[in-house]
Structures are given as structure tokens and as C-alpha cells.
Amino acid sequence: MKIITKYATLLCFMSSAMLSFGQSFEETEDFDDASHFETSAAAPVGWTSTGNKALKRTYINSDYGFAAASGSYCLLTYLDASSTFSNEVITTKAYSLKGGKKCFVSFALYAYSSNPNQVNVRIAGMTVKAGTSQDPSTHTIEVGTMTAAAHNWDTITLEFTPEADGDYYFSFIPYSGNTLGLNGYFGLDDVTIMGTAPGGTDPDPEPEPGTDPEPEIEIGEPDPDNEANAYDLPYIESFDNENNNYDGKSYVPVGWLSTGTMPFVTAQLAGVEAVTGTYYAIADDVNYERDERLYTPFFVLNAGTTYNIAFYVYMPGKSAPAQLDFTVGTQQDYEFHAVMKSISGYYKGWTKTQLTFTPKLTGPYCFSFFIGNSPVGAGVVAIDDFSITTDGLSLRPTASFGVDAVTDVYDSSVVTTPKYSVGIINTSKYASEYLWEVPGATPETSTERNPRFTFPQTGTYTITLTTSNSVGEKTTSRDVAVSVMTTAHEDYPLWTYNCQEDRIMQSSSELPVFNTGDQYDYVTGPNYYYRSFAQRVNVPGNMAVTIKSLTWSMQYLHIKQDTHNADYACPLNIVIYGEKDGRPDLNNVFGRAESTVSEVLGSMGFEIRQSKAFTFPTPITAVGPFYIAFELDDRFPITCNDPNLVRNYYAFAPLRHATNWSSLFCRPNRAPEGTDIATDGSWVAVDLLDRSLAGLGLYMAVWGDIAIEDRSSVALTTDGEIMYAAMFDGDTLIVSGTTAGQSVTVYDLAGHALLTAPATELSTTIDAATLAHGIYIVACGEQATKVAK
Secondary structure, eight states: OOOOOHHHHHHHTTOOSEETTEEEEEEEEOSOOGGGSOTTOSSOTTOEEESTTOOEEEEOOTTTSSOOSSSSEEEEEEEOTTOOOSSOEEEOOOEEEOTTSOEEEEEEEEEOOSOTTSOOOSOOSEEEEEESSSOGGGOOEEEEEEOOOOSSEEEEEEEEOOSSSEEEEEEEEEOOOGGGOSSEEEEEEEEEEEEEOSOSOOSSOOOOTTOSOOOOOOTTOOOGGGGGGEEOSSEEEOSSSTTSOOOSSOSSOTTOEEESSSOOEEEOOTTOOOSSSSOEEEEOOOSSOOOOEEEOOEEEEOTTOOEEEEEEEEEOOSSSOEEEEEEEESSSSGGGEEEEEEEEEOEEEEEEEEEEEOOSSOEEEEEEEEOTTSOTTOOOEEEEEEEEEOTTOOOOOOOOEEEESOEETTTOOEEEOTTOOEEEEEOOOSOSEEEEEOTTSBSSEEOOSSOEEBOOSSEEEEEEEEEEOSSOEEEEEEEEEEEEOOSOEEEEEEESOOTTTOEEOOSGGGSOBOSSSOTTOBTTSOOSSEEEEEEEEOOOTTEEEEEEEEEEEEEEEEOOGGGHHHHHTSBEEEEEEEEETTEEEEEEEEEEEOOBHHHHHOSSOBSSOEEEEEEEEEEEEEESSEEEEEEEOTTSOOOOOOTTSOOOEEEEOEEEOTTOOOOEEEEESSOOTTOOOOOSSOOEEGGGTOGGGTTEEEOEEEEEEEEEOOOOSSOBOTTSOBOOEEEEETTEEEEEEEOTTSEEEEEOTTOOEEEEEEOOSEEEEEEOTTOOSSEEEEEETTEEEEEEO
């Protein structure tokens, strides 16, 4: 197994400083910048894309059912059932590389698989070769080959060491094996080349593999020979190639070591979301004695310095609970390790562990996860987000974001109004500063973490985010189509799904289930914790929607045969709530439709995805962000005492928002152990019950007539007199009944002054974008009023 040395690690962090042996560089082509393409060219200038099914630059919209890996474009092609790849190849431009120095080729790959329910090990359907000309037929250096992954973008990183200084080209050759036997798309995105340019003399060449003698030392004494293989701190491993340390050959990151009869691999279990990203390290269940151990890379630690270590474990157990020993040592060998902490029990959700370690001697150390003391039948064990750092250290930032808005079903554009600002949710990590650039919007720039922008007219806006910290910076851009509504529209469809960034959970195995021991406790259906749940529809605050019908997808509907007729007749009501304090407002009901299980969900059970629709007997008009609640009667049984019968259950099809903000809410009648969730009938976001549900929503469309409310800036009494009042219109606070020369002040409920602005005659308008959702007191002169945002 190849280990990244301390020199290659510098490349992973994209240092732009001049090294004595040349300059390290990183260059990414994400296919989003139109200036990189000539008119109707399939590939960027300097690149080629050829073949019968050639991949070409494609704008990804709702027709595809998935978003680009980043931005709005990728290279894409389509295979129908009768076609396979034969002569297709994408060839990059030339990159000048130094001989003998490692280079990394990273790319995102989307491939259709005939079996979306399989455990998705980090593999993909592409062969990558290298050569010294742009003619791919002359490329004889095979960088790596992978088989196809399923229904997801997968980031692959391969290692390449050129023999001599020179210009090198890389060719990407897709192939369609038995996993691409059905209709589907094949895409390439975010191609990154990291390497060292020629020039200078290497003062400290890397040693040849195997030249270091095998050390023989006692436990507790660091081996200086391992320093060459050490990673820099701070370090975090999410198993999503964040460190560009997958070589396409090992099932764990480079520098890690997995041993045992059924060793840890980087994968994803069906139905178990990662803490962050997509993947994590998994040791599968076995029916014999356990001996699996996963070693971290080496880290050079200083004597007397305290290091903070954290990781998440998932150990749901099976016939017995698992035991995980976390150890520290001086070799990737169990004889040189001592146990720091033993974790035993049933961990049916991701559980975070935090430790500190203060070495007595300076030198390279590594850690390990050992499950050899677990009994047979202890089930799967998974690890995610391992990190080690100390005070004052920062990781290089990432850059990502999501748009918090409803979209048009037909063209997937974000729906807003001229006066209403759209929230952009920052999902970047490790950054301390943010720069947003949105030409044509108001404002055009922002340094807020989660800014809001107003769009004056319908069109496509480019949102660019640059994050930075003391280590470096990262930039990402995405084109966002925006529909600005200024007039009424009939039969207009609004989507809770943003196809440019959200992910639909495609298979039944992905449906989230609460860890209650009941496999039918689906989060998007009636379960042990609640029978009522609601989907937030984030329409602008000055938009009125007359809701005529709903459409959504469902995965399951099962009603027990022995109580079939009574359970189908059980009340299932659909209630439309307004919003208060960021959740459904029980005191603001726009309307309800009293119905039954059979009328809403159907009277035939099914276990495959189906589309469902409900037409309101009388259309309901709702204003601003509102909630569509499905409230099931308590008489509907969800438990079953007969072992020969399966309990009642159903499940709506979910999606995962890129914003990582949940739009699914519930009214718990029970609280999960370890939480302080209220069970008094209040609505809460579903991720408060389980943090792994962050970003969860229902895949749903609302069909109705929309109108833009003409909200006057001056409030009048029933007699036509001007009155003192305050209201929010999006992020704008409008205060009526003010007098010029006074000041308007906004306080929180604790009496702290948050905003102050000079009053104008009759009505005062204040930019309140910095205020979070909540209750505020607005005062002017001797008058004051309470207002909710």
C-alpha cells in the first residue's frame, strides 16, 4: 500500500508557496465557466471529447433527476438499453509535471447501476490513463480503473508519478459493463489535477519503498522512521476524499490500514446516512470470531501537548452488542498499542466520542479501532468523521451552499417576488470569512455567513462563494434560475424539491427509520414517536397561494388484513398552517380537509414507489411560508400483537435538502431517549429527534393559484385613521404611524436594542435582514408594539 509522504501532503493542502524543487499547483475544471468553452464545444478549450456516445457539456435541470456534482454543468452522456460505450474518451489539456513527484488526479463520476440497493463501496466506472501527447491511443500509463457506482456522484482520487519532467495529458475512458445494462446517464465533473511543476532541485528525495528497516521497539516509544509517513495536523477524515487520499486501489484512505478477516472498507449502508458527506468506514457483520482493526495514519505529536480527538460510531448490534476499543500506539501493529477507551452497547444512531491524549515523548503516533473483543452476532460497526487537532490549528476551508426556497415544477427555477429576499444557506466547513458575489442581485456582495438576496427580475444569476481562513481559501459558483413573480398566475405548481442541489432518496432501503427496533417505524409515516407530520412550503411572505391539490410520492402502504376496513376508514386530515417562530402556528389555520386513510393514500397496499394526489374539496388560501400537515387519528393502530401479521405502516418518499435544514416537522407524543423534546402537542423540526435527519423533507408539489399581496406601508383603523403598527415583509420591517424626527428602535424580548433607524413621516422602512426569526418589540416615541418575524 502506498503512503502519502509529508511532501505529498503539502500538495493535498494546495500550498502555493515555492518549494526548492518546483511549485506545487492545483487546477480544477468544473465545466461551469462558459469562457472555457468555444461555441457548442463538447469539452473545454484544450480538451477533447470524442466517440459515438461522446460526453458533452450539459446544463443539469429537473429533467435529469439529479444535480451536477458542483455548479450547474458537467460532461454528460446517455446510454439506452441497446447501447454500450465503445470509442468514447475525454482527454485533458497538457499539465507540466516534475518527474518522480507524485501527482493526484481527482474527479466526480456519476454512473447508472442496475442495482441501486447494493452497498456502495468507493468504486466507479472509468479507466484513467496518462501520456505525453493528446492522442489517447498513445496513452500507455494506466492511472486507475474502477467499476460502476450506483445513482450518486462519487469522488475518485488516483495517484500518478511521472517518470520524467514534461507535459502530460490524462484520458478518461468510460465503459459499460454489466452494471450499466439499463438506460441511464454517465457523467464527469470536477476534474482536479494536483502536482508539482518542473524546476529546481529536490533537496530531500522520497526514499524508495522498503528501504526503512522494520523497527523493534517497546510500546510507548515513538519510532522516528514513521515520521516520513505522518500527516500534518489538524486532520479530519470523513471518508469522502476530503483529503484527496484515495488511490483507487485500497478500500480505506491512503495512510490508513485495515486488517482482519472482514476488514473495514469505505462504504455506505443502505438507509444509514453519513454524519457528513456520503461515506464512512464499515466492518460488516460476521458469524465468526471478530478480529477487525482499523489503524489511522501517523501524526507527529509533541510531548506535553494535549491533543483533542473525536469520532462518531454506529453500532446497532444484532443478537449481541458490539465492543469497540480505541487504542493509541507507535506502530500500525496491535502489539504496540494500548487501549484508551472501550465503547460497548447498542448505538443505533451516530454517537460522538471525544478524547484527549497528551504524549510523554515527542514522535509519530497512530490510533486504531479494534472490534476483536465483540461477541459473534454483534452486527456491523461503522466509524465516521475522525479528527485530531490541538488549540489554534485550522483546516483548509470548504465552500458549499444551498438555496432555501420553493421552485417551479416545470423549469426548476427558484420562485420569489421583487420585494422578498431569498435565503442562501452556507454549508461550508472550517471557514472564518465568507465573500458572496451575486451580480444583478441586491445586494451584489455580502460577507454574512447566511446572506439573503433580492432578485429584481426573472433570469439566471451566478452565485459565487469564496471561503477563507488562515490556511487558505476555496471558491465555488452555481448558476441559479430565478422566477420573479409580479402578477397573479393560475394553476401554478410549486415544488419542495430543488433539483439543482437536493437529493431524492431513490430506493426503499434509503427511507429513514427511527431506531426503535421496529423496521417499520418510518420517519415519513406514523411511528412510535408521532402520528402527525408536516412539510414546510417556503413561499415568499407576500405571496398568497390558493391551494387546489397536492401531489407527492409514496414508497409503502400496508394495512393489516384483520382490521382492513376499519383502518382504511380511519380519519387522516390535511391541515394548512401558517408559520410562527419558524414552525407551524397552531393558532393560524388557513384551512383543513377532513378525510380518511383510503381517500388520501388509496385503498390498495403497495411496496413500490407510487405517485399520489389529493384534491381539496374547497381550495384553501395560505399566505407566506405555510405548512401542509398530515394528521392521523390516534385510533389508527401501528402496533401488532399477532406474530403472523405485519403492523400497519406507510411512508412518504423523502428528499435531502442541500441546505441541511429540515423542512419536515412533527408533533411528538413521545420523546427519544436522551432528548428534551416537548410532548405537549407542539410542532418541532424532525431533526430535533435525531440529528441524522438534518435536511430531511418530503418530495411534494403544491398546485394552485398564486397572487402577490399589495401590502400597504400605512396601517389604518376601521375609521380610516392612521395607526401605529409594525409588520415584516420578508426582511423588511415596515412601521406605520411614525413621525419624522423620531427614532424607531427594535428590541429583543430581553430588552436589548438591536436596530435603530430615523423615523419618517407616516411610515418607516427598516432593513431587518440581520434579525433571525423570532419575536421583537418595535418602539417609536411613546408607542411600542410586538411583532413576529
